[in-house]
Amino acid sequence: MNEEAILELQKVSHAFGPLLALDDVSLTIAPGELVCLVGPSGCGKTTLLRVAAGLEELQQGGIAIDGRTVAGRGAHMPPEERGVGLVFQDYALFPHLSVLDNVGFGLRGQPAAQRRMRSLEILEQLGVAGLARNFPHTLSGGQQQRVALARALAPKPRLMLLDEPFSDLDARLRERVRDETLHLLKKAAAASLIVTHDPDEAMFMAERIAVMRAGRIVQLGRPAEIYLHPTNAFVASLFSEVNRIDGVVSGGGVETPFGILDAKHLADGTEVQVLIRPEALKLAWAGEGEADLNVGRVVTARMLGRSTLIHLHLGHFNGRPLHLHSRVPGYVAFAEGDDVTVGLDISQAFVFPRDDPT
Amino acid sequence: MSRAWLNGWTLFTLLIAALVSIPVMVVVSNVFVPTGEIWNHLAATVLPRYIANSFWLILGVGTGVLIIGVGTAWLVTMCRFPGRRAMEWALLVPMAVPAYVIAYTYTGLFEFAGPVQTALREASGWTRQDYWFPEIRSLGGAITMMTLVFYPYVYLLSRAAFLEQSVCVLEVSRTLGCGPWRSFFTVALPLARPGIVAGLTLALMETLNDFGTVQYFAVDTFTTGIYRTWLGMGEAAAAAQLAAVLLLFIFALVLLERWSRGGARFHHTSVRYRPLPRHRLRGLRATLALTACLLPIFLGFLLPGGALLTWTVASAGEMIDARFARLVLNSFTLAATAAVLAVAIAVLMAYGLRLRATKAMMLAARVASMGYAVPGTVIAVGVLLPFAWMDNAVDAWMRTTFGVSTGLLLTGTIAAVIFAYLVRFLAISFNTVEASLAKVTNSMDDAARSLGHGPASMLARVHMPMIRGSLLTAGLLVFVEVMKELPATLIIRPFNFDTLAIRVYELAVDERLIESSGPALAIVLVGIIPVILLSMAITRSRPGHGKG
Numbered sequence A: 001m002n003e004e005a006i007l008e009l010q011k012v013s014h015a016f017g018p019l020l021a022l023d024d025v026s027l028t029i030a031p032g033e034l035v036c037l038v039g040p041s042g043c044g045k046t047t048l049l050r051v052a053a054g055l056e057e058l059q060q061g062g063i064a065i066d067g068r069t070v071a072g073r074g075a076h077m078p079p080e081e082r083g084v085g086l087v088f089q090d091y092a093l094f095p096h097l098s099v100l101d102n103v104g105f106g107l108r109g110q111p112a113a114q115r116r117m118r119s120l121e122i123l124e125q126l127g128v129a130g131l132a133r134n135f136p137h138t139l140s141g142g143q144q145q146r147v148a149l150a151r152a153l154a155p156k157p158r159l160m161l162l163d164e165p166f167s168d169l170d171a172r173l174r175e176r177v178r179d180e181t182l183h184l185l186k187k188a189a190a191a192s193l194i195v196t197h198d199p200d201e202a203m204f205m206a207e208r209i210a211v212m213r214a215g216r217i218v219q220l221g222r223p224a225e226i227y228l229h230p231t232n233a234f235v236a237s238l239f240s241e242v243n244r245i246d247g248v249v250s251g252g253g254v255e256t257p258f259g260i261l262d263a264k265h266l267a268d269g270t271e272v273q274v275l276i277r278p279e280a281l282k283l284a285w286a287g288e289g290e291a292d293l294n295v296g297r298v299v300t301a302r303m304l305g306r307s308t309l310i311h312l313h314l315g316h317f318n319g320r321p322l323h324l325h326s327r328v329p330g331y332v333a334f335a336e337g338d339d340v341t342v343g344l345d346i347s348q349a350f351v352f353p354r355d356d357p358t
Numbered sequence B: 001m002s003r004a005w006l007n008g009w010t011l012f013t014l015l016i017a018a019l020v021s022i023p024v025m026v027v028v029s030n031v032f033v034p035t036g037e038i039w040n041h042l043a044a045t046v047l048p049r050y051i052a053n054s055f056w057l058i059l060g061v062g063t064g065v066l067i068i069g070v071g072t073a074w075l076v077t078m079c080r081f082p083g084r085r086a087m088e089w090a091l092l093v094p095m096a097v098p099a100y101v102i103a104y105t106y107t108g109l110f111e112f113a114g115p116v117q118t119a120l121r122e123a124s125g126w127t128r129q130d131y132w133f134p135e136i137r138s139l140g141g142a143i144t145m146m147t148l149v150f151y152p153y154v155y156l157l158s159r160a161a162f163l164e165q166s167v168c169v170l171e172v173s174r175t176l177g178c179g180p181w182r183s184f185f186t187v188a189l190p191l192a193r194p195g196i197v198a199g200l201t202l203a204l205m206e207t208l209n210d211f212g213t214v215q216y217f218a219v220d221t222f223t224t225g226i227y228r229t230w231l232g233m234g235e236a237a238a239a240a241q242l243a244a245v246l247l248l249f250i251f252a253l254v255l256l257e258r259w260s261r262g263g264a265r266f267h268h269t270s271v272r273y274r275p276l277p278r279h280r281l282r283g284l285r286a287t288l289a290l291t292a293c294l295l296p297i298f299l300g301f302l303l304p305g306g307a308l309l310t311w312t313v314a315s316a317g318e319m320i321d322a323r324f325a326r327l328v329l330n331s332f333t334l335a336a337t338a339a340v341l342a343v344a345i346a347v348l349m350a351y352g353l354r355l356r357a358t359k360a361m362m363l364a365a366r367v368a369s370m371g372y373a374v375p376g377t378v379i380a381v382g383v384l385l386p387f388a389w390m391d392n393a394v395d396a397w398m399r400t401t402f403g404v405s406t407g408l409l410l411t412g413t414i415a416a417v418i419f420a421y422l423v424r425f426l427a428i429s430f431n432t433v434e435a436s437l438a439k440v441t442n443s444m445d446d447a448a449r450s451l452g453h454g455p456a457s458m459l460a461r462v463h464m465p466m467i468r469g470s471l472l473t474a475g476l477l478v479f480v481e482v483m484k485e486l487p488a489t490l491i492i493r494p495f496n497f498d499t500l501a502i503r504v505y506e507l508a509v510d511e512r513l514i515e516s517s518g519p520a521l522a523i524v525l526v527g528i529i530p531v532i533l534l535s536m537a538i539t540r541s542r543p544g545h546g547k548g
Helices: A045-053 A099-104 A112-125 A141-153 A171-188 A199-205 A223-228 A233-238 B004-032 B037-045 B047-078 B084-090 B099-110 B115-124 B139-164 B167-175 B180-209 B212-216 B222-232 B236-261 B283-319 B322-355 B359-368 B376-402 B414-438 B442-450 B455-466 B468-484 B487-492 B500-509 B513-541
Strands: A007-016 A019-029 A034-038 A060-065 A068-072 A084-087 A159-163 A191-196 A208-213 A216-221 A243-250 A253-256 A259-262 A271-276 A281-285 A294-303 A307-317 A320-329 A339-344 A349-353
Touching: A007 A045, A019 A045, A019 A060, A019 A191, A019 A216, A034 A045, A034 A171, A034 A199, A045 A060, A045 A084, A045 A159, A045 A191, A045 B442, A084 A141, A084 B442, A099 A112, A099 A141, A112 A141, A141 A171, A159 A171, A171 A199, A191 A199, A199 A223, A208 A223, A208 A233, A216 A223, A216 A233, A233 A271, A233 A349, A243 A320, A253 A271, A259 A349, A281 A307, A281 A320, A307 A339, B004 B236, B004 B322, B004 B359, B004 B376, B004 B414, B037 B047, B037 B222, B037 B236, B047 B084, B047 B139, B047 B180, B047 B222, B047 B236, B047 B283, B084 B283, B084 B513, B099 B115, B099 B139, B099 B212, B099 B283, B099 B500, B099 B513, B139 B180, B139 B212, B139 B283, B180 B222, B180 B236, B212 B222, B212 B500, B222 B236, B222 B376, B222 B487, B236 B376, B283 B513, B322 B359, B322 B414, B322 B455, B322 B468, B322 B500, B322 B513, B359 B414, B376 B414, B376 B487, B414 B468, B414 B487, B442 B455, B455 B468, B468 B500, B468 B513, B487 B500, B500 B513
Parallel strands: A034 A191, A034 A208, A084 A159, A159 A191
Antiparallel strands: A007 A019, A007 A060, A060 A068, A208 A216, A243 A253, A243 A271, A253 A259, A271 A349, A281 A339, A294 A307, A294 A339, A307 A320
């Protein structure tokens, strides 16, 4: 057991009938640390959260919270004894209780006055103290989310588990609530595990990201690590759109329109896919840059706000027309039919075996 | 870190199921008790008559409730005519009248000395031999009475089935060249079949359960036979065997319903709701439709209700007295106790099932809610036999050990009556509670658990407050059923313990129909409560009405 960890999952496996939802998952969260579980729906991330909370009985492996074994070897501590704060996608506010009573619900055994004070204090922190007398059905989505967060934080849990907490909010509101929640969780110094299917959200919230796929954690690391050094095609293509070029390893490298990319980790003859992030393709008007670079033609260009996306036609490669996307920060005035030179930042191009699923 | 509480809930559910299934088990197991002469005697004399009468009752009432129930349901859901809205709920009202009450009232009105025939004779100057008048106290009369008060079951469920149907299916049928009548018979009716059969099953179960009507009309069926064999001849085992044969009829009905429900799941072909394009009726057709709806309401409620009211006013002076107050108090106490217990047990069972639905628990819950199909007389026999056995065993043991006789501890007590009510009506409260618990989302449970509340605390603080409206409804439904219940009460009740229903029965048997009107009217008035609840539910559930 790791004495330092707030949450420790050891080799947890969980099946629903024939479906293996969790397959030998291990994960440790340090005090105050914010970890995001990200992956497509059905990858097991919500199951992992429910097993940690005790809402699903552990089938295999071990779970420790705050250094104390709560599940494993046939033991099962019921959820009400684990002292874990939970926030649900649908918020699950009790419709028959006022906001104040909802927040005070977890403060069992405390004198009424103290319960009231703590509830008001946390509502104040979240800026919704004015709603204390309201009932949940009168609140907007953002307000409900805040009350749900306040209710989970009120008993001062050392571990917070959040299941898709922002997915019911519309886009603009989501960004704001996400920002508030991040700072609140950091301030509360609670270790947090946040489940999301949105990679951008994971990048925004997390200190560490665990990418899940088919019941397994396929990569675990800091956001920069995950983005810059994905260990497989799935992780690489999860966090941004990618250009894909097929090739074969030969002499420790793979040939692309941008020259030979290093592929020493793969055997010669391996069929590979080269994944290139759109921002790795550097564009300049033809004639300005160096002469040996590829020249392509702009098919379409779209200003997307923070960046411009340029669709390029780059002649033929391996007998197939090559259509690539390049993303350039800000607004660049490329127009349909312009000829451009295309360069590659090789640190943002990744070579994986072709049968590596994306 | 223990899971003991889970075992607690499971154990409770299994225990209730075991207790509730005792009467049926007892009745069935008595099939193998040799009764020798008595059974042969019964089989040779009365059994064929019971079977024939029960058969004709089922056939007659079945046909009657189908015609009235499906016909009126079709009119109010698919057609538009003045007064349709009011008819929608008014067609339920005859449900408030117990079959034995309408039987007594019609007898009072239409017998030879009743006001109708008297008026006829006075107007025409005829005497007894000069004219023919249908004999109300007959098999045909019993069929008519039961049809008039049991058709709302079919009406209610077929109306729901018609409402659920996708309009598109009907429109397709119309565009393919079927007229409204052919569309009804070739598309709407087959689609609504599961609902219609469910209603029919309920109506026929009530028919087989009836004791008061057939007893009064001297139409011998199983219920009267069981009563006579038990109390008149003192033959407990033979009565139980008759009860077992009656259970066979019930079992056949349950099978019929199951079979019909087979494909019900696939019947929602369109999730989109569009208001039903009601067929507008005008002039003569509208009048006919309105008459078709008004007739069962008049015959099933207004006529008997009016007669009861008139007679009550006429006899109020002598009938509304201290004795009447005691009847009301007795009925109320029994009904309230049974209602509170039935709801409490239902909550614990449904909640236990929600916490952990093991196969054994689901089976137990199904067994526990089976009693509604079992006729009151059968339950009475199944309750009294084991209770008497236990009393005798305790008494014998006490006498040999301490030399004291304990006499009857359970038999003929209020507790035995209440137990019989629970066996029969637990299904009503359980189904209501379970349905409303299902509407509480599971994340409520997860949230409460994660905030430090165990199952018991969660039940008290989250689930009970959230479903309290349904708890009240469940309690009311049981309350009213107990108020109306006659056969089980009659057989099991303590000596000289009278309720409103018992008093109505006794006075009617003594041919004091006018005097029985007061307590009968009281029962009918209480019986209107669930009708109001149902009609409110109907208004709320009407698609596109109120909150979605």
